[in-house]
Amino acid sequence: MPVIVNYKVKLIGIKRGCILIKTSDKKRFMIKIGxxxxxxxxxxTSSLCIRENGKMVFNGNAVFGEGINIFLNGGVLxxxxxxxxxxxxxxxxxxxIKIGNDCLIGWNVSIRDTNGNHTVIKNGIENNNKGEIVLKNHVWIAxxxxxxxxxxxxNNNIIATRSMIKGLKSDCNKLIAGxxxxIKEGTYAWKN
Structure with missing residues (x-):
């Protein structure tokens, strides 16, 4: 089995075909959840809920720490x-939501491509606020x-602690904060 899930993680709606592993080099417990x-x-508490034909796609090794809560409602992660x-x-x-290779995410991070089923109406124009999120390769989210x-x-971006990002597009080697x-001035890099 390439996937191991902690017994404390509540699984909801998991069925055949909703979790895909797209690598020919499958190893035991290469994906750890919880x-x-x-x-x-x-x-x-931890939960993994996949509904409405949502899909979770893995392209290699992945570790999700304790307390994860993932809710896919027809979306693709x-x-x-x-x-x-x-x-x-x-x-x-x-x-x-697409997350590239070699990404590192700190604690208490939220990534949401929707505000739920609510529609915001500004000056009579409706906006459901759904839109893709792409985190390219080697991104560190504090x-x-x-x-x-x-x-x-x-690629190679750093997102500073307690930042709130919406609708931002960044080039490579940047610091995003606030x-x-x-996007802050200068060229940045990081290593672990």
Whole structure:
């Protein structure tokens, strides 16, 4: 079995074909859901819910820490190789969230391509606020970040702690910080 799920993770709606592994090099327990994480961060309950023909696609090794809550309501969550998420990651996907290779996510991060089933009406014009999120390769998302719809983060980017991103598009090697977030001047890189 390439996937291991902690017994504390509540599974909802999981059926054949909703989780895909797109690598020819499948290994035992290469995908871990509900394990590990920083011990100084308390974890909340964990759940993985896939509804309305949602899909979770893995392209290699992935670790989701304790306290994960992933809700796919018809959306596609595409995870690259060498993915690591610390405790309490929340993903709500109704359209598409794509996370590239070698991405690192801190604790208490939320990634949402929708605001649920609510429609915002501004000056008489409706907007359901659903839009894809793309995090390219080698992105480091620090703790307590909120990433919302219509966002594209380039390769080798760093997203600073407590940033809130919505509708931002960034090039490679950038620092994104603030609430609302902006792209900071300079060229940045990171390594672990």
């Amino acid at each position: 394990f590990n994480g920083s011990l100084f961060v308390s974890n909340v 595409d995870i690259g190789n060498n993915f690591y998420a610390n405790r309490n990651l929340l993903i709500q996907c109704e359209k598409k 703790s307590e970040v909120l990433i919302l719809s219509n966002t594209m983060v380039g 609430s609302p977030a902006s």
